[in-house]
Amino acid sequence: MAEIGITTTVPVEIIMAAGHTPVDLNNIFIGNPEAAKLTDVAEEAGYPRNICGWIKGLYAVVINSDSIDTVIAVTQGDCSNTHALMETYQLAGINIIPFAYPFDRDYDLLSLQMDKLVKALGTDWDKVAAVKHRLDAVRAKVAEIDRLTWQENTVSGRNNHLFQVSCSDFNGDVDNFEQDVDKFLEENRSCPEGQEDVRLAFIGVPPIVTDLYDYFERMGARVVFNEVQRQFAMPVPVEDIVEQYRQYTYPYGVFGRIDDIRTQIDLRGVDGIVHYVQSFCFRQIEDMIFREKLDVPILTIEGDKPGKVDARTKLRIDSFLEMIR
Amino acid sequence: MLCGIDLGSRSVKIVIMKDGQIYRTEILETVDFYRRYGRRLEGQLVVDFDSLGLGKLDGLVATGYGRNTLNIAGATVIPELKAHMLGAIWQLGLQDFTLLDLGGQDSKVIKVQKGRMTDFQTNDKCAASTGRYLENMAAVLNVTLDELSRHSENPVDLDATCAIFGESELIGRIIEGYSVAELAAGVNHAIFRRIRPMLSKLLSETVVFTGGVALGGALKRIFEQELAVRVVVPEYPQLNGAIGCAVYTREARNKHVAGN
Numbered sequence: 001m002a003e004i005g006i007t008t009t010v011p012v013e014i015i016m017a018a019g020h021t022p023v024d025l026n027n028i029f030i031g032n033p034e035a036a037k038l039t040d041v042a043e044e045a046g047y048p049r050n051i052c053g054w055i056k057g058l059y060a061v062v063i064n065s066d067s068i069d070t071v072i073a074v075t076q077g078d079c080s081n082t083h084a085l086m087e088t089y090q091l092a093g094i095n096i097i098p099f100a101y102p103f104d105r106d107y108d109l110l111s112l113q114m115d116k117l118v119k120a121l122g123t124d125w126d127k128v129a130a131v132k133h134r135l136d137a138v139r140a141k142v143a144e145i146d147r148l149t150w151q152e153n154t155v156s157g158r159n160n161h162l163f164q165v166s167c168s169d170f171n172g173d174v175d176n177f178e179q180d181v182d183k184f185l186e187e188n189r190s191c192p193e194g195q196e197d198v199r200l201a202f203i204g205v206p207p208i209v210t211d212l213y214d215y216f217e218r219m220g221a222r223v224v225f226n227e228v229q230r231q232f233a234m235p236v237p238v239e240d241i242v243e244q245y246r247q248y249t250y251p252y253g254v255f256g257r258i259d260d261i262r263t264q265i266d267l268r269g270v271d272g273i274v275h276y277v278q279s280f281c282f283r284q285i286e287d288m289i290f291r292e293k294l295d296v297p298i299l300t301i302e303g304d305k306p307g308k309v310d311a312r313t314k315l316r317i318d319s320f321l322e323m324i325r
Numbered sequence: 326m327l328c329g330i331d332l333g334s335r336s337v338k339i340v341i342m343k344d345g346q347i348y349r350t351e352i353l354e355t356v357d358f359y360r361r362y363g364r365r366l367e368g369q370l371v372v373d374f375d376s377l378g379l380g381k382l383d384g385l386v387a388t389g390y391g392r393n394t395l396n397i398a399g400a401t402v403i404p405e406l407k408a409h410m411l412g413a414i415w416q417l418g419l420q421d422f423t424l425l426d427l428g429g430q431d432s433k434v435i436k437v438q439k440g441r442m443t444d445f446q447t448n449d450k451c452a453a454s455t456g457r458y459l460e461n462m463a464a465v466l467n468v469t470l471d472e473l474s475r476h477s478e479n480p481v482d483l484d485a486t487c488a489i490f491g492e493s494e495l496i497g498r499i500i501e502g503y504s505v506a507e508l509a510a511g512v513n514h515a516i517f518r519r520i521r522p523m524l525s526k527l528l529s530e531t532v533v534f535t536g537g538v539a540l541g542g543a544l545k546r547i548f549e550q551e552l553a554v555r556v557v558v559p560e561y562p563q564l565n566g567a568i569g570c571a572v573y574t575r576e577a578r579n580k581h582v583a584g585n
């Protein structure tokens with residue numbers, strides 16, 4: 001059993017079916033108390049200053065790791081910088097398994113990609129189906145945390161984010177993760193309803209800034225919808241695993257994401273949207289599409305390196321909340 | 326007497342209002358202000374109002390850079406964009422306009438409809454569209470900001486994305502023999518091009534132009550010519566945020582009195 005790094009959400013069932021442990025490199029990076037130093041490691045190795053902080057962190061996590069010698073790199077559907085990330089991994093002697101989500105959501109192409117992964121890892125589809133059933137049961141519990149967030153108003157935006165974002169790799173241990181979820185749900189029964197007067201949607205990639213959710217709540221607002229994190233948790237149960245990863249919106253075009261966002265902001269009574277973008281990321285361009293297509297006020301926040309919310313961003317958040325009120 | 330303070334990145338603006346009129350104004354260097362008048366007491370900034378010589382205050386409202394990292398003891402703190410909107414409404418009596426504020430390290434565009442903020446954009450990670458760029462360029466040209474802000478005709482092309490590399494670009498143009506007027510006009514057009522995408526999205530028939538950068542006439546002319554809008558610079562462009570704070574005090578007090 002080996003630890004296999006992943007650069008973003010992939011059909012994790014296949015890794016587990018092969019008896020390996022998936023490790024979402026993003027979570028390892030941002031969970032490191034000295035995450036900012038990891039981006040320095042990448043820059044010292046030669047990564048340019050004006051490249052995404054996540055990519056640099058992902059590079060350093062693998063280079064510094066003693067246990068990860070194989071990485072599944074998503075070469076289509078996440079970030080084009082992953083191509084060069086993959087190559088610098090190879091330069092350092094890491095095994096790479098590329099995985100591509102087809103841009104047009106083509107069922108057959110996706111099925112082929114997954115089949116290649118099944119073969120590359122030496123497992124079979126029956127085992128994959130068994131793991132899927134196991135994971136779906138945990139995902140259903142995480143979906144309940146999400147429901148409690150917006151419908152019962154008893155879960156913070158931060159906890160909603162943490163549990164959903166963890167579904168990319170189930171923290172490498174499904175049983176343990178499920179226990180954490182059960183414990184949270186049990187403890188949450190006695191939580192009072194949140195009194196925030198502004199309900200926010202958080203769209204875009206998970207933030208590299210570590211205290212955004214806390215800051216929103218200190219300012220009287222709460223995130224009741226984490227768009228991409230919710231997608232990582234595969235919120236809609238689908239029997240066919242290929243179809244499940246076809247319905248997963250994040251790796252495909254922005255318009256599919258917009259349909260999902262529209263539905264959820266209506267359902268959840270969202271007052272304002274925070275669109276988080278990473279410095280130097282191509283997704284910054286998509287901000288103009290969100291602003292054109294979504295009718296709820298949008299604040300775009302940009303993060304570069306790991307750390308706390310800076311004074312300028314706080315100022316912009318305050319003004320945005322004031323405007324909504 | 327009611328006091329509004331705008332804690333800017335480059336200067337601290339103070340406005341004292343008495344009987345609904347501006348009674349006294351101060352503009353102080355930010356670093357000097359904190360060094361001379363501020364001290365920390367139990368995690369809060371305490372401003373020594375006595376040494377500022379402002380007299381006894383009935384109300385104090387503050388805004389601006391740093392409002393999240395320190396609280397002025399005894400002050401109500403309001404969001405910066407709100408302060409600027411209130412200041413513009415008070416100074417000009419308008420209800421529908423787009424406010425463009427170019428400050429030391431900030432550029433802000435606020436759309437105001439029926440006296441309410443309906444949308445805004447601010448610069449985020451880059452200060453190339455702010456007063457700081459103009460300060461640097463004025464230093465390279467060895468002219469005052471006043472002089473720099475007079476010129477809008479026959480601009481030289483300046484394309485550098487970065488405000489710091491912009492300096493070497495400008496020096497390159499000086500060597501090519503352009504006049505100071507043409508170089509200054511180029512600098513003003515460069516700022517305009519960086520602001521235009523923000524402004525175009527939130528444009529109204531009237532643009533209210535504030536901040537220290539609005540003191541010169543060149544950018545106002547460029548905005549009018551290029552965007553075909555009416556550009557109004559209020560009497561106190563640089564004090565607009567501080568005025569908004571002082572007005573907020575007055576409004577809050579009036580509401581309080583009315584409530585009683």
